[in-house]
Amino acid sequence: MHFTSEQRLDDGVLEREFTLGGIPGILWTPVSASSSVPAPLILLGHPPLGLRGMYPRLAGRARQAAADGFAAATIELPGSGDRPRWAAVEQARADLRRAMEAGEPVSDEIVDALVLPLVDKSVPEWQGALDALLSLPEIGGPVGYSGGLMSIGIRLAVVEPRISAAVLFAGSLVPAAMFDEARRVTIPLHVLLQWDDEGNDRQAALDLFDAFRSKEKTLHANMGGHRGVPQFAGDAAAHFFARHLR
Secondary structure, three states: OEEEEEEEOOOOOEEEEEEEOOEEEEEEEOOOOOOOOOEEEEEEEOOOOOHHHHHHHHHHHHHHHHHOOOEEEEEOOOOOOOOOOOHHHHHHHHHHHHHHHOOOOOOHHHHHHHHHHHHHHHHHHHHHHHHHHHOOOOEEEEEEEEEOOHHHHHHHHHHOOOEEEEEEEEOOOOOOHHHHHHOOOOOOEEEEEEOOOOOOOHHHHHHHHHHOOOOOEEEEEEOOOOOOOOHHHHHHHHHHHHHHHO
16 A cells, blocks of 8 residues: 555544555545554445545545544545546446436346446455555454445455445445345445435335345435435434444
8 A cells, every 4th residue: 555645634634545556545534543542444435436526425424434433445446537447347337328318228238247347346456455454553443334336335245254334325236146145244234225316226225125134234215316315314324333333
C-alpha cells in the first residue's frame, strides 16, 4: 500500500488516498484511531461509476462512520475510474442500456455478463485491500462491509471470514447464481430496500432477502425511488454497525 495524498478534513477525519497493486483507494480514519486504540473498519462498496464521481457520497458515509469511531476504506472497481477499460463489461453495460431504453426485459445473459465477471475480479482485490488495511497499526477488527453492488457484498460475506456484519443495498441486478451463494451467508445483515426503485425488481429483492441464512437479518424498506433513501435509514444502518463492530 502506497499513500499518495493526505488531508485532515474539517471534522478532524484523516483522509488518505492510496494505491495497492495499481488499484486506487481511499482510507478515512477517525481522530480516535491509534496504535494503542485501533479503530474497527468498514469497507465502503459502491457502484461502478468511478471513485471521483462517487466521492461526495463515499466521503459522507466515511465521515458518519468516523463519528461513530470507525475507519472506512474503499477501492476503485475493475474497469472504472482511472483503471483500464474492460471491453466485456462495457459491452454488457451497453446491452443493458439498450434493453432498458427499448423497454425490454433485461435478460439473464446480460445480468450474468455484467455482474459475475466483476464479482470474480473485484472480490479478491477487496480481500487484498483488507490484508493491507489491517496491517496498519491504527486499524483493527472487527470489519464490516457496507453498500455497493449486492453481489459483491454477498460473495465477500461468503468467502471472507474477517467480515462480521454487512449492510447491503438492494437496488442492483443480481444473477440467479448469486442466490445459491446467498443461502451460505450467515453473518448479521441489514438490508436497505427502496420500495419504488425504478431499476430494481422488488420481488427478486424480497426473494434474495429470504434466501439469506443469517440468524439476524433485517429488511429496512422505505417508500421512494433509488435516490430517495431517507436519512433515518442511514442512521439505522449506523446503529447496526455500532452493535456489531464495537
